Amino acid sequence: MKTRQIVLASRPKGTPTTETFRFEEITLPEPKDGEVLLKGLYYSVDPYMRGRMNDAKSYAPPFELDKPIVGGVVAEVIASGSEQFQNGDLVTGRLPWQEQIIASAKGLKKIDASFAPASYYLSILGMTGLTAYFGLISIGKPKEGETVVVSGAAGAVGIVVGQIAKLKGCRVIGIAGSDEKISMLKDEFGFDEGINYKTVDDMKKSIGELCPDGVDIYFDNVGGEISDAVLSHINFQARIPLCGQISVYNNTEVATGPRIQPLLLTKSALMKGFIVGDFESEFGEGMKHLSQWVKEDKLKFTETIVEGFDQLPQAMLDLFTGGNTGKMVVKI
Amino acid sequence: MKTRQIVLASRPKGTPTTETFRFEEITLPEPKDGEVLLKGLYYSVDPYMRGRMNDAKSYAPPFELDKPIVGGVVAEVIASGSEQFQNGDLVTGRLPWQEQIIASAKGLKKIDASFAPASYYLSILGMTGLTAYFGLISIGKPKEGETVVVSGAAGAVGIVVGQIAKLKGCRVIGIAGSDEKISMLKDEFGFDEGINYKTVDDMKKSIGELCPDGVDIYFDNVGGEISDAVLSHINFQARIPLCGQISVYNNTEVATGPRIQPLLLTKSALMKGFIVGDFESEFGEGMKHLSQWVKEDKLKFTETIVEGFDQLPQAMLDLFTGGNTGKMVVKI
8 A cells, every 4th residue: 555754855954945855755555463554644743853853962862864753743544453453543653754654553542532632631631731831840849829821832832831830820921923823823722921932022021020039930931031031130049941942943053142151050950951751750740630621721822723635744844843733733 | 456358459351360358457456245256277278269259249249349258267366255155266267368367256166176187167068068968969969870970170179969869879970170189080089081161172072982771960150161061961851950150250251152941851850050159058957967077087088278367368369360269278
């Protein structure tokens, strides 16, 4: 049986382009014992995937040249060589960007599309939700009455972080790149305040005005000058979970900026990079809370759903221009 | 009764000079109930005191202009209005730079000069030892077989950090500013390797050669380019206690350098500024370990003892040119 896949055609220097990707037709064998044949339904498109396009040692091995891009996928079982799964089951796993996929049953998890939309298992009920949960709860350790600033606030992780911080009794300020996004954060997701970094006159001053008691937690998705402005307002014993640095992912040289160690020192502040996998042993606990909040309608979510397998490369590129609100998902 | 004190004459712009300080004669009253009259014996001279000379909000309030400098002092009780202390007792506390001092008995702790030299209560059996202990143990969390790099390694905190790391089974590399200091670290304090940052050709390459398995803990006392070189070799899940940033204390503008957040992110690394006071509730526990190691001769120490109250300002200035090995103490 033939199907199409999207491979890494070349390692991007700077911003990826459509040339970074290549569509190929391949022939799939029949699923063997313990394998299933899947039809892809939803493909997760995430900023961290940019890092895997570089040939650099990191927490995740780089994508291989001429091999398919791999990410979170929700798929339907269309043929099964495993007792675990039957035709029609919906599953999620880390899978290649292919229209149809042969996969070992071992790495797959069955999902319940009656509880929440299937795509949510890529996001708020999947890695996105867990990333927000552990970054905020385990590193940020929010306490009632504290001030939390979230950059990339209208992105998939940001909107979850803000809502969990509100559930923990914090004051929450979101930074995003359009007035529409700011309105959404305040009106739909309960953020207390928002700053449009593209139109604000003086980010540092604006943070100061919106955070009269200083910043206790800065959940950083973007890095760069936005972070410089927020850091200038951190309180003693502040916590700074580093979840993303999208502002520098496409840099070809090391970015420079103010040295932050003197500030972290005088504030006894903690800065911690993390990936969700650091908390793998606690995923069950995190998922319990997320599911409960979703069920009680205390945790809402939004997605930017792009239709068509052919649109996957462009959806990836759009992440870097803020083309998404909430999770970027491609649906087939 | 008349005595002399050293006050902050002006806030230094950049490196302090002898003009930063002023000697004054004052008249002391008799000690009241609950107070004691002290004769200063040893005065602690520490890099962090530079920060208090600025008029900047920090963990410790700034020194006040025209008021005495305050720091760790070991003193002898020469008149007592407190049942807690008798004439001849040796005590330690945070006290003004005065030859004779009236102090409340409350903030003083009696010390035992038969257990260790009196000056050690300012250092290895005092704040210096506790700083090294909690920075390394509570933030660094050393595990057997890990690689620990210490900058400012021949300073008071550095030599203690290196020895505790050895006691925990780590491989320890010290960075210091003279060949004599490097020899001392290796021969007297058991460091595995050392780098003279003043003569090394390529610090980054040198760290790489001496740390073939990467750096698990970087205990940072200095900041700046030395830290850039070490950070380029950190391992996944590395820990970076920030104890000092002596390379930038005298800067008049914010130092710039490579942005480190992308690195901390891809390495899931932790960076944490701290002051010893953050661990106040655990001081007893820390002191128990330090005393035990000193008693068993597992933890050695060295001091640079300068004689004479008049030398206090110069001793402070010498810290910034590496004039000390181990703790800088002024003895009267």
